[in-house]
Amino acid sequence: MPKEVFILSHAVFGTIGALAAVWVFVEALNIHQENVTRIKYMSLVVALSVWLSYLVGGYFYVKFYGVTDKTIILAGPWPWAHKFAMEVKEHVFFILLVLATYLPIAVRDPHLLGEKGNKSLVLTVSGLVMLLVMAMDGYGALIIMGAKQGLLAR
Amino acid sequence: MQNTLSRFNAGFGLATAIIIILTSVLLVIKEVNKGLKGWFAGLSGHHWTTHGVLTILAFVILGLLLSQIRLEEKWDAKKLAVVILTATILGGLIVTIFFLVH
Numbered sequence: 001m002p003k004e005v006f007i008l009s010h011a012v013f014g015t016i017g018a019l020a021a022v023w024v025f026v027e028a029l030n031i032h033q034e035n036v037t038r039i040k041y042m043s044l045v046v047a048l049s050v051w052l053s054y055l056v057g058g059y060f061y062v063k064f065y066g067v068t069d070k071t072i073i074l075a076g077p078w079p080w081a082h083k084f085a086m087e088v089k090e091h092v093f094f095i096l097l098v099l100a101t102y103l104p105i106a107v108r109d110p111h112l113l114g115e116k117g118n119k120s121l122v123l124t125v126s127g128l129v130m131l132l133v134m135a136m137d138g139y140g141a142l143i144i145m146g147a148k149q150g151l152l153a154r
Numbered sequence: 155m156q157n158t159l160s161r162f163n164a165g166f167g168l169a170t171a172i173i174i175i176l177t178s179v180l181l182v183i184k185e186v187n188k189g190l191k192g193w194f195a196g197l198s199g200h201h202w203t204t205h206g207v208l209t210i211l212a213f214v215i216l217g218l219l220l221s222q223i224r225l226e227e228k229w230d231a232k233k234l235a236v237v238i239l240t241a242t243i244l245g246g247l248i249v250t251i252f253f254l255v256h
Binding site: 084123 | 163169199212230232238250
């Protein structure tokens with residue numbers, strides 16, 4: 001399988017995760033009996049998408065990135081695209097993964113409808129997932145630009 | 155105080171905050187201590203893979219343990235939201251600042 005499949009799947013699953021997190025956030029803003037089931041299903045989509053993004057992105061990172069892209073970036077004019085952007089991305093992803101795994105647990109609390117604090121909790125976690133996926137997208141763009149700069153400088 | 159959280163929500167919520175800080179601190183320790191980084195790499199073939207497996211294992215184990223200590227009797231959801239938000243900001247700052255100065 002071409003290695004590009006893994007990196008493109010990583011971005012696609014991440015984007016689905018972000019969209020699902022926005023969905024959960026908006027539904028939670030107007031939470032009522034009728035949309036609780038949707039919130040529960042979409043929180044699973046968030047967790048599943050972020051996990052798939054982590055697994056395929058991680059496979060690409062461990063198997064291919066170090067031997068090709070990293071070498072090109074470090075030899076090019078934007079070495080910080082690896083030394084800063086990639087290093088931060090690969091480790092902040094653990095924070096995102098833990099939050100996305102916790103979200104389905106938070107929305108399954110039986111007190112979700114009756115207690116306003118639970119709504120704030122779901123808004124906080126889904127909002128953080130949303131922002132962190134967007135940050136991952138931004139870092140991903142910087143890494144791609146770093147590789148492009150490296151190739152152009154050859 | 156009337157409970158406003160289920161025990162799993164309280165336990166895994168606090169575990170989320172603790173693990174976010176621990177995984178960020180582990181990154182700093184791992185990057186500073188090359189011996190530990192090499193040991194991590196030896197365990198799974200790559201230090202990042204081992205770091206990820208440890209993070210998830212610790213999250214599950216800590217979440218299950220904290221779910222047993224009746225945290226929901228002392229904590230409410232708003233307090234948990236503030237703790238998770240603070241931990242995420244702190245964890246993000248630890249990772250970002252470390253690589254800015256490293």
